[in-house]
Amino acid sequence: MSASTPASLAVLLQNLSLEENQDHEEVLKHANNILKNSSDPQTIKTRVVALIKLERYDEAIKSIEQAGGSGLEFEHAYSLYKQGNLEGALAISPDVISTERKQRALKQLQAQAHYRAENFQSAIDLYEELSKLPPLVENEEYDLRVNLGASEAQLSFVGKDALRPKRRTTAEDLQQYESAFNTACISVARGDLNGALMLLKTSKKLCRSMEGASEEDIQAELAPLIAQELYVLIKLGKFEEARELYKSSGILDTNDEPVKLIASANCYLTSPTPNPHVGLRVFEALEKRPQGSQKPFTFQSDILEQNTTVLKLQAGKENAALASAKALKAKNSNNYTISSVVASIELQSADSTAAKSIAKTLKEAAGKELDSTSDIGIAFLNIQNYLKENNVTSAVAVAEGLLKELEGEPEKRYTAGLVGVVAGLYTLQGRKAKVKAELEAASTYWRSTTHPNAAVLLATGTAELFSTNLQDRTTAASIFESLVASNPTPLSNAGYIASHPAEDMPSKIAQLTPIATLLKDINVNSLLEFGVAAPPTKKRALETAPKSQSKARKKRKIRLPKGGIDPNKKPDPERWLPLRDRSTYKPKGKKDKKKARDLTQGGPVADKDGDTEMIGGNTVTKVMPTQTSTASKNKSKKKAGKRK
Structure with a gap:
């Protein structure tokens, strides 16, 4: 080989194939030998492809940049993509490529880069554009359909497909x-x-x-x-x-390590008695997951980190859980799920369980731990605590305070969940005008964005239908028109028909589910047998059952002494007598003693004439008052009269 000329090496290189079963190291060696004496473009391309096959992407990028990159745009973008530089791969425009085949290849690569960058809507747009063109290679149409389905699935997982038409499962799927x-x-x-x-x-x-x-x-x-x-x-x-x-x-x-560990983490949750320390070991292994194309998406990694934080709290590692919560909040300020972890840590040392005291504790935690007093998660916890105490006024005050703090952030202010909670609180107070105003403001904001929230629009349109104002019904018609145009569902179709004259839309009425289909599972005969359900009246129903069958009166529970019954202790023989008739009775005061002596069985009793009576078998003589005592009595009466 050393005696061969560069021309002969080039001919040999052209005859080599870069398929998987070839020795790419040998191809790279030949290309390097040629490039020592020549800068042949085909040789440079072969060297770059060999480096890519060997997964030496840094060297491939360096070789492309040294060659000027002309004619190697796809290889350059592919190397940047595999290296994880998604922005660099997307920066290379397909328009600079002359051949249609390579343009399509670069567009597919960029669609995949958008997918990995979590720009799922951009990936869908590119795949739909390519699907409308005739395929240039074998199985291209099928690959595009599969990649489009994967992008739609990820868009659904992040909750941004509300207004996209719901594609039904087809035979091709x-x-x-x-x-x-x-x-x-x-x-x-x-x-x-x-x-x-x-x-x-x-x-x-x-x-x-x-x-x-x-x-x-x-x-x-x-x-x-x-x-x-x-x-x-x-x-x-x-x-x-x-x-x-x-x-x-x-x-x-x-x-596939990420798949294996995620499956293990999920199955850990099915354990009858999950051990948080075991769960932590599983999730710590997930932190060592591969990067690049196997890296989990953000919504997946956020859930894994949230689970790890909760496990740290369950394992008693409060400081570690708090640090993880603060890191998650700093990375994603809209993640309100993690607020419950912070709340749990802060409330463990709270003295009172009253909603007002809890609200104060959580407000301090929101400013100290979450660096925000307008945390929606904390506010929802406070609202829930007030509602448990049936304190709707305080719950509404918390919600209105939160809305005031979020006025400068309309995306947070008009979050569908927050709008629903506020509307529900106003409904509890019977403030229909406030409910209507809240829904209209939210609907106005979402309709001005590129991705309107279908749930908010549907709720607003439904509320406007109940209004007698012509302008409100016009607004409802406009809302349902946009919903039907973007995502025709049974609810949006029904709202569209309800907000428009029925004679103007026979085609829309035909799309509604037939009444026969809705009633096919209803058994009319059984309904007739049970009769018509009526609300209960305030009057008591007449007793149809005889008294003998009436419910037996509940027996009174036998009360026993606190210390129990001592079998060795003799019961008091006078326990059946009233207290005043017992020998142990000792009345208090002179009057009580005299009264007891007169009333007690066997006591002295005097007749009208002063005769003696037999009391307990003994003769008692009644003593008559003397003259002296009578005179003194009269004297005392006179003295009393003088004092008057």
């Missing part, structure tokens, strides 16, 4: 396991867990039936499907079935 899996993920994101479970099982079946794939490849492809199925089973509350699948699926043997 069930032909390959990738498309069936993407459709299942969309169902998971939209809350249709039973439908997602059926699609995941179909996807697993299609994956196992792949032709020409080794058992090792099939198991690698099954791993993410099984991990998603485990999640769905847990969400459905089928913990036993999830544990059985986790043990029997062999997912712990996969080489």
